[in-house]
Amino acid sequence: MSFEFGNKFRKFFQFPEGVINLNNGSFGSTPQCVAELRQKLLLEEDTSADGFKRYDIHSKLEFLRQKVSKLIDADDSNNIAFTYTTMSAINSVLLSYQFKKGDVILYFSCIYGPSLNTLLFLRDRYDVELVCIDVDYPNSSADFVSKFEKTIASQAAAGKPVLMGIIDSITSMPGYVTPFEALVKVCKDNDVISFVDGAHMTGLVQYSIKSFKPDFFCGNFHKWLYGPRPCAFLYAARKFHTKIQSIPIGSGYFPYGVGEDDERLLVKKLEALSSQFSASILALEASFDFVENTCGGIERVNEYNIDLAQRGGKEIAKIWGTEMVDDAYKTAMVNVCAPVTIKTDNPGALATQISKIVYEKHKIFIPIVYVGGQYYARISAQVYSELEDFVKGANAFLDVIESF
Structure with a gap:
C-alpha cells in the first residue's frame, strides 16, 4: 500500500518539530x-556478536547484494561489495x-572536494601527475565530452597518456x-581506466552498469534510497579485483595478483571490514521495503520529486528575483541563483556563513556555493515536502541576507 506524498508523509520520518529539510542531497532522510x-x-550484534558477525551476516549481505545488483543492473553481484x-x-x-611515478589521472574541476584531497595525496606521496579539466556552470554535455577527448588526445601526443579518469556522474x-x-x-575508446563517483545516483537517476560498463563505480544508499548511514557500495569490473585492496587493510587482504579464479575475491577483500558497520548495512533491507511498499516504487518517488523540485525551484527564483538554472537532465535537485550581493574577498566562507545563520535562525539548511562569479543554492525535493516548504526556505534566506 502506498501513501500520499507531502507534509503528511513526514510521519514516516524522524524530523524534529519545525525543521524543514530542503537539503536531502547531503545526508538523505x-x-x-x-x-x-x-x-x-x-x-543483536551487541548481544550475540560471534554468531552475528561470523555466521549470520554473510547470507544477509548476499541477499542484499543481489537486490542491489538488480537495482543497478550489474553484470554480476560478485562485482559489488558493500x-x-x-x-x-x-x-x-x-x-x-x-x-607509479608519472602516472596521469584526469579529473574535472567539479570533482567532489574530499575526492580531490585523495588525488592530492597520491600526487604528494607517489608523484602521480594530476590533470584538471576546467568546466563552467551552467554547461553542456558536448562541452564536457569535447574537453575530455581533447585532453586525453593531447596527453597522448605529449607522451604522457592518461591512465585513469575520475568522473562525477x-x-x-x-x-x-x-x-x-x-x-x-x-575512456574505453582510449584505453583509460574509468572511475565513476556515483554518490548521488542510486535512487535519484536510473542507470545500468551493464549498459555503460564503468571499470569502477561507487554509490551511496542514504541520499536517495532512504538507506541508513553509513551504507554504500563499490562496483569493480572483474579484471580489477586482484589489483585493489580494502583501505584500511584488514583480514580480507590478498597479495596483488592472487585470486584471479576466485569470483568472490572483491567481496572477501572489502566486506571483511564492512562487518564493523554490519547493522547499518543490513538495515538497507528496510529501505527497499519502504520504497516499494510505503512509497509505491522508486518511479513514483522520482515523479513526485522532480515535479516538486521544478515548481519549487521556480517559486524560489520568483521570490528571490533571480533564475533557476534549467539543467538538461531533471532530477529532485535544482540549482537557483542566490541573491547575494555582499562584497567579500572570500565568497566560499560567506556562503558557508549564510547557510549556517539561516539554519540557526530558521531551522532550514540551504547549501550555497560560489561558482564562476555567481552564488547558487542547491535545493532538494523529497516525498515529505510541499511547495510551501520551498516558500518558507526562500523567505528565511531573504530574512538573513537582509540582515547583513
Missing part, C-alpha cells in the same frame, strides 16, 4: 522503519591501486548530471 531495524540489528561510504570505496581503489555543488555514460565510452 532516514525513515523511522529503517532506523528501528538498524537499532534491532545493533542489539562499504561504509563512497569515500571509503574511492580510497580503497585509489590508495591501493599500484600507481552527478556533481556535488551545484548538483547536476554530467554525461557520465559518454565519458566512460571515451
Whole structure:
C-alpha cells in the first residue's frame, strides 16, 4: 500500500518539530522503519556478536547484494561489495591501486572536494601527475565530452597518456548530471581506466552498469534510497579485483595478483571490514521495503520529486528575483541563483556563513556555493515536502541576507 506524498508523509520520518529539510542531497532522510531495524540489528550484534558477525551476516549481505545488483543492473553481484561510504570505496581503489611515478589521472574541476584531497595525496606521496579539466556552470554535455577527448588526445601526443579518469556522474555543488555514460565510452575508446563517483545516483537517476560498463563505480544508499548511514557500495569490473585492496587493510587482504579464479575475491577483500558497520548495512533491507511498499516504487518517488523540485525551484527564483538554472537532465535537485550581493574577498566562507545563520535562525539548511562569479543554492525535493516548504526556505534566506 502506498501513501500520499507531502507534509503528511513526514510521519514516516524522524524530523524534529519545525525543521524543514530542503537539503536531502547531503545526508538523505532516514525513515523511522529503517532506523528501528538498524537499532534491532545493533542489539543483536551487541548481544550475540560471534554468531552475528561470523555466521549470520554473510547470507544477509548476499541477499542484499543481489537486490542491489538488480537495482543497478550489474553484470554480476560478485562485482559489488558493500562499504561504509563512497569515500571509503574511492580510497580503497585509489590508495591501493599500484600507481607509479608519472602516472596521469584526469579529473574535472567539479570533482567532489574530499575526492580531490585523495588525488592530492597520491600526487604528494607517489608523484602521480594530476590533470584538471576546467568546466563552467551552467554547461553542456558536448562541452564536457569535447574537453575530455581533447585532453586525453593531447596527453597522448605529449607522451604522457592518461591512465585513469575520475568522473562525477552527478556533481556535488551545484548538483547536476554530467554525461557520465559518454565519458566512460571515451575512456574505453582510449584505453583509460574509468572511475565513476556515483554518490548521488542510486535512487535519484536510473542507470545500468551493464549498459555503460564503468571499470569502477561507487554509490551511496542514504541520499536517495532512504538507506541508513553509513551504507554504500563499490562496483569493480572483474579484471580489477586482484589489483585493489580494502583501505584500511584488514583480514580480507590478498597479495596483488592472487585470486584471479576466485569470483568472490572483491567481496572477501572489502566486506571483511564492512562487518564493523554490519547493522547499518543490513538495515538497507528496510529501505527497499519502504520504497516499494510505503512509497509505491522508486518511479513514483522520482515523479513526485522532480515535479516538486521544478515548481519549487521556480517559486524560489520568483521570490528571490533571480533564475533557476534549467539543467538538461531533471532530477529532485535544482540549482537557483542566490541573491547575494555582499562584497567579500572570500565568497566560499560567506556562503558557508549564510547557510549556517539561516539554519540557526530558521531551522532550514540551504547549501550555497560560489561558482564562476555567481552564488547558487542547491535545493532538494523529497516525498515529505510541499511547495510551501520551498516558500518558507526562500523567505528565511531573504530574512538573513537582509540582515547583513
